[in-house]
Amino acid sequence: MKIFFLFTLFLTTSQVFSQLGFCEGSKGDPIFHEDFSGGGPLPNGTTSYDYVEGFDPNDGEYTISDEIGNTIGGWFTYLPNSTISNNDALIVNADYTAGQFYQYEVSGLCENTSYEFSAFLMNILSPTSTCENGGIPINVKFEIWDETDTEILAEGSTGDIQTKSSPEWEQYALTFKSEPGQGSVILRMFNNADGGCGNDLAIDDIIFRSCGDLTEISTPATDGMELNVCEENAPVSLDLTATPDFSAYQDHYFQWQESEDNQDWEDIPGENSNEFSISQLGNSKFYRVMVAEDPVNLSNNLCSTVSEAFLVNIVETPAPPVNTGDKAICEGEAIPSLSVETADDETVNWYASENGTDLLLENSHSYKPQTPGTFYAEAIKEGFECTPSSRIPVKLQIFEIPDVEDEELQICEDEALELDAGDEVLDYLWNTGETTKEISVTNPGTYSVKLTNANGCSVGKEIEVRAVDKVGIEDIFSEERKIIIKPTEDGDFEYSLDGTNFQDSPEFDVPGGIYTVYMRDKAGCKMIDQEFPHIVFPRFITPNGDGYNDVFKVNGLEYFKNSTIRIFDRYGKLLKSGAGENFSWDGTLNGRALPSNDYWYEIEIGGFPTQKGHFSLIRQ
Secondary structure, eight states: OEEEEEOOOOOOOOOOOOOOOOOSSEEEEEEEEEOOOSOSOOOTTSOSSEEOSSSOOOTTEEEEESSOOOTTTTBOSOOOSOSSSOOOEEEEEOOSOOEEEEEEEEOOOOTTOEEEEEEEEEEOBOTTSSSGGGOBOBOEEEEEEETTSSSEEEEEEOOOBOOOSSOOOEEEEEEEEOOTTOOOEEEEEEEOSOSSSBOBEEEEEEEEEEEEOOEEEEBTTBSSSEEEEEGGGOSEEEEEEEEEOOSSOSSOEEEEEEESSSSSOEEOTTOOSSEEEEEEEOSOEEEEEEEESSGGGGGOGGGSEEOOOEEEEEEOOOOOOEEOOOEEEETTSOOOOEEEEOOTTEEEEEESSSSSOOEEESSOSEEOOSSOEEEEEEEEETTOOOOOOOOEEEEEEEEOOOOOOOEEEEEOTTOOEEEEOOSOOSEEEETTSOOSSEEEEOSOEEEEEEEEOTTSOEEEEEEEEEEOOOOOEEEEEEETTEEEEEESSOSOEEEESSSSSOBSOSEEEOOSEEEEEEEEETTSSOEEEEEEEEOBOOSEEOOSSSSSSOSBOOBTGGGSSOEEEEEEOTTOOEEEEEESTTOOBOSEETTEEOOSEEEEEEEEETTSOOEEEEEEEOOO
């Protein structure tokens, strides 16, 4: 419930200003919190105004609502959600008399204890109202009296709170100390503002809470509020010291506490000084110290303050990671990542061996190897240099796929052709539906087979079967030392001069002579042969008696019935002539050796044009 006290005052009042201020030390939980929620009128004696339903009270009236309704009077049209409760509000349209407007007895306080009183205030007059210069500002005085209402414990005034461009809550506070033997105080609020147009006030979240020193825990073992100890170094012993800052308390009484979860705390019996020694601690635990101005208040959390918790964190050695599964793939497939699982506060290092220092990857729950093998993962606590867990193996296997290659085959006319998948594997599946390693086909076409091995790895093979090329010789001719065979049709053929040794090329580089040319298709369906005279003219002779190129002789002429050869020098002088079949010339004329030079020949073969050329006679 929010309280809005709206004053339109014309009476000048005397003003008393005291120092406001928040607790500079440690604050306890609220002992008293008036958030004005729940609706209905305030308790009797709290205010002298009359309660009305709705959200548009007149002078001297108030209501409970989370809306502001007096738009005619120039108020803001909404309440910002910037307090603690952000709920209903008490809206009061004050009369013209200044003075005390709120009184409430707050009980349940601890005796002889420092407290902070605080409240949120807001000037709800909008700058667009008809009041001149933004209207009369708010000015409120707070007074805290002892429970006998005879002694004022603290007081303070807000000073002028002007209207703002938008609604804005501001929090104000006083600190005081309760009297020995007393558990209640009386809160009074006074309006200090002059009467006139404005002075429209809202109050929310009146809170009383204990105010104590800021107490710090320190230890020579660390500079912070947490000491991390690896499990292998536990148990641990250390000394803690509590140091209050004297911002609130004059006297200090201590009670050390411990907790497993920083939620549920238990007193440590007998530990009531500012120093505390921990001995042989083997598990994580939180420690704090409760501080009060009177020893009787140490038994009540609302009557004392506590330090920030100090954590002795025993970092447990992690359990080994959990393998999410070894991986197995076939050759050619994308290599997957290996992975493990750990606790949320742990990460993983990967190694190539079970115990070595051959680190592969740090701080990752997954690892993608480049090759198959066994890899090892260990868990480590993030942020600590403590002993890791033992390592677990994680495997990657890469299985071979069947080793096959596509083929191109020819099928003989009117014959069947055996197709072989190639590799010995577990399963075969042809596009014909057959499941054997070999199948028989009688027609050209494209045949495919899927081979699957025992590891489940598959590969496809394609065999292109086409009709065999037709064998036929269109022509055979000589070109210097080469025999060149021209097939009747283009195709894939093999050639031979002995019927045994075949080659793909239709050219043979051989001496002159009579040869039988063989031609066949690659499928072995058909082979033909043809005799051919290969005439080779010598390009030079070396008549030195070594048995090589000693004479000019043309091989292949014996195949023809009529042939004549004539030899000339460079000047056209006939040196020798005769029948071609057995003709030879040793480079002499009338028994005299002729010099090295170029010489010319003419060869007449019956039924063919005369062939002319030259050769060299070389003497060494």
